[in-house]
Amino acid sequence: MTAPVDAVERTVRDEFARVVATLARVTGDVGLAEDATQEAVVRALQVWPRDGVPEQPRAWLTTVARRCAIDRIRRESQREGKEAEAVWLLDPDPTPPPESVVRDDVLRLVFTCCHPALSAQAQVALSLRTLGGLTTAEVARALLISEATAAKRLTRAKQKIADAHIPYRVPSDVELPARLKGVLATVYLIFNEGYAPSAGDCVVRQDLVDEALRLGRLLHDLMPDEPGVIGLLALMLLLDCRRTTRVAPDGTALRLVDQNRGAWDARMAAEGVTLVAEGVRRTPTLPDPYVVQAAIAGCHALAPSYQETDWDAIISWYDVLLLVSDTPAARLGRASAIAERDGPAAGLAAVLAVEGLDHHAWWHGSRAELLHRLGRDQEARAARDEADRLGLNTPALRSLDASLSRPASP
């Protein structure tokens, strides 16, 4: 029985983190676990398309990876003239660990890959590689860096995990909230780089968005009761449900008002809204910032048209957001909502009141749009040029230029 290569690759990717996590527990060495798993994956990609995917792919991969790990430890110890310490790895018991053990292992791996002693860049690369199962070449493509740079970044991170003894452990209850925040930030960073790339000509990089969603689902599977995990998954679903409508055929970014809502993915939106409700229910007094941002995205998803958007509700949610996480970006979002509800003059006043964003291209972009709507075209041009100078990416700039060339309609 043969298997299509696509299906094989998907299975391998889905199981990657679980196999690494099991091996990391057995060997106590995340780097070794990952190298051994990669070796097993290479064999699977050779054998499975020909012979079919085994009934228990994870057990197959784990067994092969375990053997590869033993080989590696033996080679290493021969080279160093030491006794092999891996004898205990030669567990003849082929029973794969039960699902609950595997889940705990993966959870530990999540916290190792997103350990605050690693740089954000390293956490992103490791998450994509180890948790997402991307190859080094795929990590390089995802992060728009060379394969050599990606390899170096991953090697350094794994070296630090080993040398500095970064633990393979779920943080204690006391540490958990702060550590979980770091994990969520890493996944959201990956999502944002896909949803609104900071560089390049693409409006959206769906491959990265899909990776972030897979990681979000993994976290939700591991920690279904954590409001932040629920909120982040909801937020990503509610933003990405617009996936097919955000880019015009000519490659320009389409603003919310110009998107075809009928083509939004209703299933993703429904799943997101359900999660928001759950997230709010779990933290009624002090909602998690991701839940609140998801609620705002949910208001858009539920509005039948742009004109029928409930701006009062959106502004109220922004007020909640400022309460739990007061950032310039949140203030700018609130100011844009004010502009929609109360008109461009009120919106501009609100945008100008946001401090700390004058080095930020998006702030000048918002300013340009509102100045144009107020008929102050000369100032609008200047703001547009400032946004360009500060590196507004090409699709967003084209979209801004398109609205500046339309007649002002306050």
Place this chain on the structure above:
Amino acid sequence: MPQYAALIWSTDLEPSDPAFAAMMPRYDAFTHEAEAVIRGGAALYNNATATTVRVQGGKGGDVVTTDGPYADTKEALTGFFLVEAADLDEAVTWASKIPAAWDGSGCVEVRPVLDVG
């Protein structure tokens, strides 16, 4: 059990500075609290006492000394502790209790000790 060096980067104080004496009880309290894990350490004289040494032309060549520390940074290397910890998290927990990490005088750099034995 792994060992970590906790390098203390903090305000460069002369031992005669009243601030130095004021700081001592904080460090005494820490060394008392961390007694079980401290494997070594020292407080260092200020930057002005440092001499940087290089030998020109390889081993046995001319010894060139310069006055002052190797790195002239705002915060000076003022001391270090050697602590034993199960992993980085535990080492960081101990490092965070060193006064320089919390009293506004600087920060603590944690480095795993390389076992060359």
